[in-house]
Amino acid sequence: MTIGRPTDEAAQIDYLTEGAPTYLVKVPTQKRARDTFNRIVAAAVDLLLESGLACLNTNAVSERAGVNVASVYSYFRNKESILFFLAEFYENSRVALVAAGADRMLSAPEWASALAEIIDSLVVFRIEHPGCVVVRRAIESLPDSPDFDGASTQQAAEILTRAFSQLSRSVSPGQLQKIAHFYTDTVTATVDRAFSAEPHDSEAIEFLKEMSTAWLAIFLTSGTGPDLIHAQR
Incomplete structure (x- = not known):
């Protein structure tokens, strides 16, 4: 596939689509309230993309979103809760x-x-969500912050382990779990690298698909996976 250039995240994105949010003071239910909420979150993402974590605060978010700062506090306790909400949204979306x-x-x-x-x-x-990486990096810079990336990687690997188990009868559950974790980590790292420079590396994505398919075919179709895993140890 051809990788397009990321654009700013638009206010029309619905940030309340993936699971029950953990870090909100309250969840907006009416359309007008949801629209305001989404403008607030999109404003926070734009600020992070433009200036980084140092320039993110509730006053700046309210000004960018065009709402009263009280509206921001009606949903978020502080800037950290905005970050945590975004991280949860991005990682839940990835798992979905x-x-x-x-x-x-x-x-x-x-x-x-x-x-x-x-x-x-x-x-x-x-x-579509260029803010996902800047949010991840901002979270990593905060002491004692939740490991959203690690948790979502674990969830994704568990999902793939269950799928792989239906496609292989010769590889043990423990080995399939290792395979799924390795695959998940490799995909995440390769996509990150593909977007780390301009222009984005479309060839790396195509190579990832080809090589990961060839590698997984060893375990999911030929039944030689266990021998290969032992040989790699």
């Missing part, structure tokens, strides 16, 4: 994309095409 792809792996005639679609969907999400 992997889960949808895992379901397709089990129903599609060829699991490889569904696996490639997982990578494509993660790339599209990265393009």
Whole structure:
């Protein structure tokens, strides 16, 4: 696939689509309130993209969103809770994309095409949500912050382990879990690298799909996975 240039996150994105948010004072339910909430969150993302964590505060967010600062505090206690909400949204979205792809792996005639679609969907999400990386880095800079990235990677790997177990009868559950973790880590790292420079590296994404499919075919189709794992130790 061709990687487009990321754009600023737009206020029309609905940030309340993935799971029950943990870090809100309250959850908006009416359309007008949801629209205001989404403007606040999009404003925070834009500030992070433009100036980084140092310039993120509730006054700046309210000014950028065009709302009273009291509206910001009606949903968020402080700037950290805005960051935590965003991290939770991004990581829950990533897990949801992997889960949808895992379901397709089990129903599609060829699991490889569904696996490639997982990578494509993660790339599209990265393009549509350029704030996901800057939020992750901001979270990492805060002491004692939750490990959102680690938790979502664990969830994604568990989902893929269950899918892989339906596609292989010769690899043990423990080995499949290692394979799923390695695959998840590799996809995340490669997509990050592909977006780390301009222009974005479309060839790296295509190579990732080809090589990961060839590697997983060893375990999911030929039954030689256990011997290879022992040989690599």
